[in-house]
Amino acid sequence: MLKTEKVERLELYKDRNTQVFLSKFLNGEITELEPVYDPKVGYSYPIVQAIVGDSNVEAFLEKLYEAGIPERRLYDKIIYCPKCNSANVSIHYCCPYCKSFEIERSALIEHVKCGYMDVEENFKKGKQLICPKCHEELKRLDIDYRKAGMWCTCKECGKSFDIPVSTHFCRNCHENFTFENAIIKDVYSYSLKQEAREETSLGWVLVAPLREFLMEEGYQVESPAFLKGKSGANHMFDIAAYKGQGKQKVTVIDLASSTENTVSEQPVIALFAKIFDVSPDHAYLIAIPGISENGKKMAELYSIQVIEAKNQKEAIKALKDKLPKK
Ligand SMILES: [Zn+2]
Ligand SMILES: [Zn+2]
Numbered sequence: 449m450l451k452t453e454k455v456e457r458l459e460l461y462k463d464r465n466t467q468v469f470l471s472k473f474l475n476g477e478i479t480e481l482e483p484v485y486d487p488k489v490g491y492s493y494p495i496v497q498a499i500v501g502d503s504n505v506e507a508f509l510e511k512l513y514e515a516g517i518p519e520r521r522l523y524d525k526i527i528y529c530p531k532c533n534s535a536n537v538s539i540h541y542c543c544p545y546c547k548s549f550e551i552e553r554s555a556l557i558e559h560v561k562c563g564y565m566d567v568e569e570n571f572k573k574g575k576q577l578i579c580p581k582c583h584e585e586l587k588r589l590d591i592d593y594r595k596a597g598m599w600c601t602c603k604e605c606g607k608s609f610d611i612p613v614s615t616h617f618c619r620n621c622h623e624n625f626t627f628e629n630a631i632i633k634d635v636y637s638y639s640l641k642q643e644a645r646e647e648t649s650l651g652w653v654l655v656a657p658l659r660e661f662l663m664e665e666g667y668q669v670e671s672p673a674f675l676k677g678k679s680g681a682n683h684m685f686d687i688a689a690y691k692g693q694g695k696q697k698v699t700v701i702d703l704a705s706s707t708e709n710t711v712s713e714q715p716v717i718a719l720f721a722k723i724f725d726v727s728p729d730h731a732y733l734i735a736i737p738g739i740s741e742n743g744k745k746m747a748e749l750y751s752i753q754v755i756e757a758k759n760q761k762e763a764i765k766a767l768k769d770k771l772p773k774k
């Protein structure tokens with residue numbers, strides 16, 4: 449499952465629109481992509497619109513999300529009118545008896561000492577609050593008196609109730625509709641997943657120059673490459689390079705990077721599992737900027753050559769030194 453996600457991501461990284469979009473995160477222009485609200489049309493993402501065109505925004509973001517590139521956070525839910533599809537919708541709080549939205553809202557107050565409860569207006573005498581039952585003044589909230597919730601009165605039918613029902617009103621076509629008929633859509637904000645951030649920085653600064661270098665060295669290069677193992681399963685490597693006449697020598701390379709100090713042993717284990725099945729002639733792991741002690745030991749055990757490099761120049765130079773000479 450994870451593997452297909454990664455394949456999808458690598459495919460997407462080659463897409464120009466994706467590259468433009470991701471570069472905005474990588475260069476710091478966007479940290480979190482938030483939707484912009486317009487009362488008529490609802491939410492939109494102008495930055496994405498500028499890249500992919502007005503009608504493709506949703507599909508574009510969905511595709512990237514499914515491949516695990518951005519993570520998203522529920523930002524808002526937007527309500528559309530079921531009749532005209534406008535987002536210019538308001539909420540009406542209505543009387544549960546006659547459905548009128550001409551209701552008045554008051555706070556309920558309880559006089560702690562005598563237990564009398566009524567709406568706030570009935571306690572008000574000028575600036576003071578006076579209990580209508582025992583005529584004492586209420587001074588301190590939560591000591592003399594407490595707020596006991598809300599109380600609504602319908603101006604239409606005169607009935608009182610504590611919880612109104614909400615309905616929606618379309619300001620565009622004047623349709624009244626309820627929760628049941630409302631079109632409700634989730635709206636997300638997007639930020640770049642750490643994994644994708646690492647992959648893209650790696651992909652753009654490393655895979656392309658490594659490919660070129662290997663081709664100059666006379667290799668045939670595939671990237672990403674899918675090699676069939678003894679088990680019949682296909683395994684993906686960041687780069688596979690082939691050389692030689694007749695039975696070609698196969699070299700596989702994986703890249704791993706860490707934004708902290710060192711790459712853990714995980715990519716070594718992952719690479720070992722693949723080469724155990726595929727049996728290439730050489731296997732390299734390029735670790736940016738370095739690898740943990742544990743990772744180093746394991747790589748030795750598994751005959752994986754580790755290249756530690758801070759950047760592409762170092763990586764290429766080190767690979768040049770380690771590549772088998774003919
Ligand atoms: Zn009513
Ligand atoms: Zn009282």
Ligand SMILES: [Zn+2]
Nearest residue numbers: 529532618621
């Ligand atoms: Zn409408």
